[in-house]
Amino acid sequence: EKVPEKLIVIGGGVIGLELGSVFSRLGSKVQVVEFLDRLIPGMDFSLAKEVQRFLKKQGLEFFLNHTVQSTVVEGDSVKVVAKNKKDKEVEFSGDYCLVAVGRRPFTDNLGLEKIALTLDDKGRIPVNEHLETAVPGIYAIGDVVAGDMLAHKAEEEGVFVAETIAGQKPHINYKAIPGVLYTWPEAAGVGFTEDELKAENYNYKTGNFPFKALGRARASMDTEGFAKVLADKDTDEILGIHLVGARAADLIAEAVVALEYRASAEDIARMSHAHPTYAEAIKEAMLDASEKRSIHM
Known part of the structure; x- marks a missing residue:
């Protein structure tokens, strides 16, 4: 009120x-x-x-x-x-x-016990790699199964199940499902975080580019933030992309494509990005990851 x-x-x-x-x-x-x-x-x-x-x-x-x-x-x-x-x-x-200390699956009072479906210790429905439960022919997706509680993750799983039932061979790459923070400026990320790579002793490299060096960001007076790229130091394959700044929620889609098709930092660095746009930050970060070749830094 x-x-x-x-x-x-x-x-x-x-x-x-x-x-x-x-x-x-x-x-x-x-x-x-x-x-x-x-x-x-x-x-x-x-x-x-x-x-x-x-x-x-x-x-x-x-x-x-x-x-x-x-x-x-x-x-x-x-x-x-x-x-x-x-x-x-x-x-x-x-x-x-x-x-706001977290969420739990809404699996209470669904009558799951009537079909002999049990839950794990976090209240989720266990499923196999086809998202099928312990009861043949019954599938579960979204917030009631393991994984991030995201609408777009649930959507992908719904399509996955429908295609499975139709006899097709669907695919979900959970590492290529982005996460977004809807503050302003926004934040978004997909793939590995730097802490995850450090924990695995991964041989990686980074590329960064600040929004304050973007013509579009300066013209729009939204100069907070940066683009960050994590790539394999030996193969140059992109491992993670993390953005904070204006329109990060929209920009992360390009990062998802890059991860899904296992692009290298140089692949994206060599693609033309319209000027002036916020998307140029991704290109510049890729250039920075590729032997520190960023043009506008």
Whole structure:
């Protein structure tokens, strides 16, 4: 009915940041309390740092490494008590508290037990590589099975099942399904993150290009952000692309094509990109990954 003066958001993931950003723009003072030492844990760490930086400029406050101990409604306000990494209690007070600490599958009361379907320890329906359940002829897709809870992932799985039933040979590359953060500027990523490559001791290289060096970004006065490319150091195959900035949600589609067809950084670097566009950031990042040949840096 009205915009809260103060909003406490528990959880620094996609949902918490998106809704926190909306209320901040509407005029609320927003405080984000996060258990981990970073935001948006599923995305590349470089994006997390940049997102935190520009949201902080927009007025949001962040409290990382804070473990929520209790939430209490007191009249027209809510009190949240958390402990920081020094084990010191910190108290937050606001008009409302938004709890955004994750989602779970909606599999309760579906009558699955009537067909002898059991759930895993996270409430999901186990499926095989064809998305078929333990009951032959019954399939499950989307948020009730393992994987990211994304509408476009569920759509791909729905098509996959339909084609399987039709006797075709469908395909899903889960590493080529993008994730998007709808703040402004936006953030998006697909493929491996740099932390994932480090964990696997992968021999990789990076390419980066800042939006502030883009003619389109400067003309539109949306210069926050960058494009980042991760590629195999030996073969030049693109392993991951991560974007933060204006229209990142739209730009990530080019990155998906590159990963799906196993393009190299040089492949994309040699393709003409219209000028002036935000998409030029991807080309320039590819040039940077290809022996540091970026033209406009």
